[in-house]
Each structure stands twice: as structure tokens, then as C-alpha cells.
Amino acid sequence: MTSTTLFTQDFWNDPHPVYAALRQEAPVHPLTLPNGMQVWLVTRYADCKEALADPRLSKRQGAGDNARSLSAPTRSPLTHHLLAADPPDHTRLRRLVAKVFTARRVEQLRPRVAELSAALIEPLRGRDRADLVEAYAVHLPIQVICELLGVPIEDQADFRRWTSVLVSASAGGPGVPEAAASFVAYLLGLIGRKRADxxxxxxxxxxxTRDEGDRLSEDELTSMAFLLLLAGHETTVNLIGNGMYTLLTRPDAHRRLLADPSLIPAAVEEFLRLESPVETATSRTATEAVTYGGVTIPAGAMVAISLLSADRDPSRFPAPGEFDLDRPDNQHLAFGHGIHYCLGAPLARLEAQIAFADLLAAFPDMRLAVPPADVIWRPGTLIRGTTALPVLL
Known part of the structure; x- marks a missing residue:
């Protein structure tokens, strides 16, 4: 199977048959990404789980290669964050922000998230039709992360535009250096204002923390702000959009969830497994030769781990293409595994549970406004999500 077969709009719209074929052919595949990067793609659940926690795969080296199209003054302020660090730097950086994202602290946000969700739904009540992504899904996570970080909500259009370009970079998207430079300039200005006030x-x-204890360098500070702002909204936007698409294309499950909202937490886990908002984990570099499923990846090679493929591996999940609200032991990899397990997982789950509960309660008769095959999915190997989700309310 060639890279040309993989990276087309048909593939982005429905990658699952291709991943199924890849899993069957071999556990690991050398590929060329649309941006020219050579990677080894890991596709089976057991191998992906092992690779995600393998200390022989360096995130720091991987991050440098991913940002190779950027100039040094732009690259450095964006690549000194959690996802671009190995221990001991990773341990130190994660500890600085981990206390904000504990399940207990996140649960305290529930009333405010519910308030924000209700405010977004209210203007939709009088409408017959909407793009659910643009009208609701993009706004809830952005408003939450902006309030947590202290980012002016009026700036959301700018950083949404920049992050959209940056997450599509793996698909060869244009404008990456310009978007990255604009984001860096914005963050430096914002940090300057926060430092003064x-x-x-x-x-x-x-x-x-940086100014008093000198535990964060200036590049670490801008990089952490960048990561929290980007990851804090891009992934959850697509969790909501992908989940509603999944539900609206499965009428039986939709009716069951309407009848029993207590199943929403289980539904969120199935949404995450079935249509993960993160298609492929951020790249790693093999610091020595590593072997997964009998295939040896040479030292120095870039390694990509397909979460989307792993979570539909029939050797781990019976009937993996089915949406099963009663699925036992749903240990999906949508949030990763190991030391890089998603720090924001409790917040994403909280936002998604509130979003689906509110949307189902407000619009029980919601349905797709177009045939499922007409829904277009975003290009890119990192983020999976629809470009729009037209619905009849």
C-alpha cells in the first residue's frame, strides 16, 4: 500500500478500511508523509501501547524534526513543552501544570462549563438548521481553556486560524511558517501583558513560577502556553463533532442514549475509541533499534503511532467498527498511554459529557442535514475531525 493510497481526501473521509488492511499486512509500515517526512507507522493495539510507553522513543528529537520547516526564532518558543520533552525535563514540566488538571480540580469547573454550554445552545433553539461544529463544538472548549489560561476570548478567531493551519501541517498544509510566527508573536505579547498585570x-x-523560581525558561513558558491553548481546544472540538456524527449515523444508539442519559459517560468513551480526535500520536525518534510485532525499526528513524488504527484492532476490541454502549473494558488509546498520557483527559471528558447531555436534551430530533458520505473530514495525520457538521435541529 502506497502513501498515495493513504493520503487522499477519500482516505481522510474514511481511513478505517485502509488501517484495517495495514494491520492485516504487517504491524509496522515505512511511509512517506505528505510533508515528505519518512516515518514508520505502528498500527496494532498491543504494539501501539508498547510504543507509547517505550523510553527508547524520544519525544524531544521527534519534535525537532516535526518543526523543521520553521526558523529557529519561531521553532524554539513552540517546541519546549510536554509533548516535546523526555525525562527529566518532561517530569518537571508536567508537575508544574498537573495540579490544575486533576479530576478533583476539573470537577469544580462543572458548573461553569454547564453555564457556558447552556449559553451556546440558547440561540440555537429557534433555528431549524446549523453547522454544529461552528455553532457549538468550537466554542465550548475554546471558552473553557481561555478562561483557565486567562486568554482574552476575543482573540479566539486568530488562534483558531493559526492552530488549524499548524495541526494540518502533517498533510502538507500551506502557511505553516507564517501561522507559527504569528502565534509566537501573539504569545510573547500576551505573556508580556500578564507579567505586567x-x-x-x-x-x-x-x-x-518562571520569574520567582527560574524553573521555566522563556521558551518553555511560551511553548507550554502554546500547547495548552492548542491541545485545550482542538481535540475537544473534534471529540464533540466526531461523537455527534457517530451518534447521528447510528439511529438505534441515538434513541437509546436519548432514553437513558446515564449512558453518556460510556458513550463518550466509545466516541473516543471509534473516531478518536487524535489520529496519530505526535512523532517520536528511535534512539536505538526497536522491534514491534517482529518488525525492527532502525535507530534514528521517526516513529508514528496510529491511535485511530489501534482502537479498531479486532484482536483487542470485538466488533471494533460497532458503537457499543455496553462495551466492557474499553481501554482505548485516544488519550495515549504512559508518561505522555493526556494531561487534559479529565477536562475533555467533563466538557464532552456536558456537551452531549445538553445537545441531546435540547434537540432530541436532531439529524444530519446531508447524507453521511457528504460530510467532509479534515486532512492531516494528527487531528481527525469534520470540517463541518450540518444538522437539522
Whole structure:
């Protein structure tokens, strides 16, 4: 199977048959990404889980290669974050922000997230039709992460545009250097304003940590702000959109969830498994030769781990293409595994549970406004999500 077969709009719209064929052919495949990067793609659940926690795969080296199209003044302020670090730097950086994202702290946000969700749904009540992504899914996670970080919500259009370009970079998207440079300039200005006038938000706390204890370098500070802002909204936007698409294309499950909202937490886990908002984990570099499923990847090679493929591996999940609200032991890899397990998983789950509960309660008769095959999915090997989700409310 060639890279040309993989990276087309038909593939982005429905990659699952291709991943099924790849899993059957071999556990690991050398590929060329649309941006020219040579990678070894891991596709089976057991191998992906092992690779995600393998200390022989370096995130720091992988991050440098992913950002190779950027100039040094732009690259450095964006690549000194959790997803681009190995221990001991990773351990130190994660500890600085982990306390904000504990399940207990996140649960305290429930009333505010519910308030934001209700405010987004209210103007939709009088409408017959909407793009659910643009009208709801993009706004809830952005508003939550902006409030947590202390980012002016009026700036969301700018950083949404920049992040959209950056997450599609693996698909060869144009404008990456310009978007990255604009994002860096924005973050430097924002940090400067926060330093002059601190508040009770996470970004002010990170700045204080850096200035008082010198535990964050300037590049680490901008990189952490970048990561939290990007990961804090891109993934959850697509969890909501992908989940509603999944539900609206499965009428029986839709009716069951309407009848029993207590199943929503289980539904969120199935949404994550079936249509993961993160298609492929951020790249790693093999610091020595590694072997998965009997295939040896040479030292120095880039390794890509397909979460989307792993979570439909029939050797781990019976009937993997079915949406099963009663699926036992749903240990999907949508949030990763090992030391890089998603820090924001509790927040993503909370936002998604509130979003689906509110949308189902407000619009029980919602259905797709177009045939499922007409829904277009975003290109890119990192993020999986629809470009729009037209619905009849």
C-alpha cells in the first residue's frame, strides 16, 4: 500500500478500511508523509501501547524534526513543552501544570462549563438548521481553556486560524511558517501583558513560577502556553463533532442514549475509541533499534503511532467498527498511554459529557442535514475531525 493510497481526501473521509488492511499486512509500515517526512507507522493495539510507553522513543528529537520547516526564532518558543520533552525535563514540566488538571480540580469547573454550554445552545433553539461544529463544538472548549489560561476570548478567531493551519501541517498544509510566527508573536505579547498585570489564571501562575523560581525558561513558558491553548481546544472540538456524527449515523444508539442519559459517560468513551480526535500520536525518534510485532525499526528513524488504527484492532476490541454502549473494558488509546498520557483527559471528558447531555436534551430530533458520505473530514495525520457538521435541529 502506497502513501498515495493513504493520503487522499477519500482516505481522510474514511481511513478505517485502509488501517484495517495495514494491520492485516504487517504491524509496522515505512511511509512517506505528505510533508515528505519518512516515518514508520505502528498500527496494532498491543504494539501501539508498547510504543507509547517505550523510553527508547524520544519525544524531544521527534519534535525537532516535526518543526523543521520553521526558523529557529519561531521553532524554539513552540517546541519546549510536554509533548516535546523526555525525562527529566518532561517530569518537571508536567508537575508544574498537573495540579490544575486533576479530576478533583476539573470537577469544580462543572458548573461553569454547564453555564457556558447552556449559553451556546440558547440561540440555537429557534433555528431549524446549523453547522454544529461552528455553532457549538468550537466554542465550548475554546471558552473553557481561555478562561483557565486567562486568554482574552476575543482573540479566539486568530488562534483558531493559526492552530488549524499548524495541526494540518502533517498533510502538507500551506502557511505553516507564517501561522507559527504569528502565534509566537501573539504569545510573547500576551505573556508580556500578564507579567505586567498578573491575574488569578494559569498563565499568570506559570509566569510567576518562571520569574520567582527560574524553573521555566522563556521558551518553555511560551511553548507550554502554546500547547495548552492548542491541545485545550482542538481535540475537544473534534471529540464533540466526531461523537455527534457517530451518534447521528447510528439511529438505534441515538434513541437509546436519548432514553437513558446515564449512558453518556460510556458513550463518550466509545466516541473516543471509534473516531478518536487524535489520529496519530505526535512523532517520536528511535534512539536505538526497536522491534514491534517482529518488525525492527532502525535507530534514528521517526516513529508514528496510529491511535485511530489501534482502537479498531479486532484482536483487542470485538466488533471494533460497532458503537457499543455496553462495551466492557474499553481501554482505548485516544488519550495515549504512559508518561505522555493526556494531561487534559479529565477536562475533555467533563466538557464532552456536558456537551452531549445538553445537545441531546435540547434537540432530541436532531439529524444530519446531508447524507453521511457528504460530510467532509479534515486532512492531516494528527487531528481527525469534520470540517463541518450540518444538522437539522
Amino acid at each position: 498578573p491575574a488569578g489564571d494559569l498563565l499568570s501562575a506559570l509566569i510567576a
